[in-house]
Amino acid sequence: MEIHSKNLIYYGASGTGKTYQTVVKALEIITGTPTYDQNLYEHYRKLGQIEFVSFHQSFSYHEFVEGISAETQGKHIRYFVKDGIFKLIAQRALENQQLVSQQTDLVPFEKVFDVFMSPIFEGEQEKIEVKMRGKSFFVVADNGDTIDIENHARNPYYSLSKKVLRERYLTGSLKTDKRYAHWYNFLAIELLKIAKKFQEERKKVAPQNFVLIIDEINRANISKVFGELITLIEDSKRLWASEAKTVRLPYSHDEFGVPQNLYLIGSMNTSDRSIAQLDIALRRRFVFIEMPSTPALLKGKIIEGIDLERLLTKINERIIFLANQSQEIGHTYFYEVNTIADLAQLFTFKIIPLLQEYFYDQWEKIALVLSNKYGECEFLQKKNLKAKDLFKKNIDNLKHEKATYQTKNWNELLNNQIYKEIYE
The missing domain is CATH 3.30.920 (Metal Transport, Frataxin; Chain A)
Structure with a gap:
């Protein structure tokens, strides 16, 4: 289905291919062909048609639009307005649109x-x-x-x-x-x-599209980052649109509007935050495209008898039952798995740490997600601490026993049977 909005957000759990899809979409917007080509992507970044930024908790309007910066000149400090990444790419897009529109106009x-x-x-x-x-x-x-x-x-x-x-x-x-x-x-x-x-x-100036990719768009305070410009990104409020609007920026006092040929593509990890928790202004102005975990894309990928499609399907079903669908394991984690050693390292260094995020301080649930048909978990080392062994007195109000868990070293997970027993 063709998406007509100029503002898109790809959302899904970790490892579902959101960043990959933003590159594909950016190149489609610029070239007309949906493709993943890292060299082509870098080419358009160097030309200034694609910009990439990652939002974080402290990211602000000053970095995104404009702000006051300072530099030392000898004994003096000079203050100046520094343009942010959104303003810079918007200016480039506007310049191209103006040059193209002038091609059919009579020269003054x-x-x-x-x-x-x-x-x-x-x-x-x-x-x-x-x-x-x-x-x-x-x-x-x-x-x-x-x-x-x-x-x-x-x-x-x-x-x-x-x-x-x-x-x-x-x-x-x-x-x-x-x-x-x-x-x-x-x-x-x-x-x-x-x-x-x-x-x-x-006529040598060809119409060009420009793309700003915003990774982890949900990690920043959207109302503070976009400020008054959140309204201007709407398709109908852009320059030359039916309800076009501009604003005067607070520091430079420039008149600013968002051109038609600038696209915003965001990605958000629903493991961190659900769509329902997003700023309502953001939800109204972006089209959201789900990127679900798709184990079927691993169909036919068998590593030493381990069916990766069935393995991931079972793990995700257990996560959904114990938590929710936004906290699945993405299929792309398994793309580079070619040996049992690759799989063991994936579980030790990525899958289990991710489960620790999903089930914070709930090791029993992590053990359930990775358990075999006997209810045992071969990926974690369990140790029971007993109150009577730790304390000599005043233990009546304490739990008699507490289980602790530790992830096993990856070279202890080279037995293909422990993976197969998760789904068999």
């Missing part, structure tokens, strides 16, 4: 006239020849409101109205005495020739 009269008169202004020539059907006349001076011309007729000098010439250039209409019409017409033709050259150069 003043700009073309200055180019025409430049040989005189710069002292290279005393007069400029304008040819007309075998004859010529010469422009010799610009007097502000009038233009002096020299003609080899009985009356050699005339003054033409710049206002009349501007009207002829812009609209093609001519309101003047017929005796002078030919001079206006042929002078306008010269100006239109210059305008055509400008337009040909403008």
Whole structure:
């Protein structure tokens, strides 16, 4: 299904391919083709069409939009406005959109006239020849409101109205005495020739899309980071849209709006925070696309008899039963698993630490998630501490026994049977 919004957020549990998908979508927006190509991605980053930022708890408006910064110059401190990443990419996108929109517009009269008169202004020539059907006349001076011309007729000098010439250039209409019409017409033709050259150069500017990728968008305080700009990112509030809006920025006092060719792509880990807990302003202005854990993508991947699809499916079903769906294990964790050693290290260094986050200080539940059909967990070392062995007196109000757990070393997890027994 094609998504038309310019503001997207991919959400899901850890390891479901959210960051991967942001790259695919960014390249699709820029090139028209959905593809994952890290070299192409870096190419567009260097060109400034893609920017990447990770939000964190202390990330602020000053880093995102603009803020006051300081630098030392000798014994003095200079304060200046420093643009943030959002403002910088928005300015690039706006510049491209303005250049593209100007390609179909007539070049301003003043700009073309200055180019025409430049040989005189710069002292290279005393007069400029304008040819007309075998004859010529010469422009010799610009007097502000009038233009002096020299003609080899009985009356050699005339003054033409710049206002009349501007009207002829812009609209093609001519309101003047017929005796002078030919001079206006042929002078306008010269100006239109210059305008055509400008337009040909403008056509070299191709329309471009720009993408700001915001990783972990839910980790920052959205209302503080976006400030008043949260309204401007709406499709209908962008520049040249039906309800276009701009704001005056607090530090630079620049008039700021969000251009049509700037896309915002966020990713959020639902293990940290659910969509329901998000700032309502963010929820209203972004389209949310779920990235679920998909064990089926591991179909046929068998490592020393261990069916990774069945293994992950069973683990996730247990997590959902004991916690919730937003705290699954993502399928991408298993993409690089090619040996039993890879799998053992994955469980020791990533899967079990992730389960510790999901079930903080609830080791019994972690043991249940990884238990075999006998209810035993081969991935954790369990030790029972007994009150009577630790304390000699005053133990009546204490628990008699407490279980402690420790993750086994990865080289103790090289037995393929302990993985198979999770799902068999």
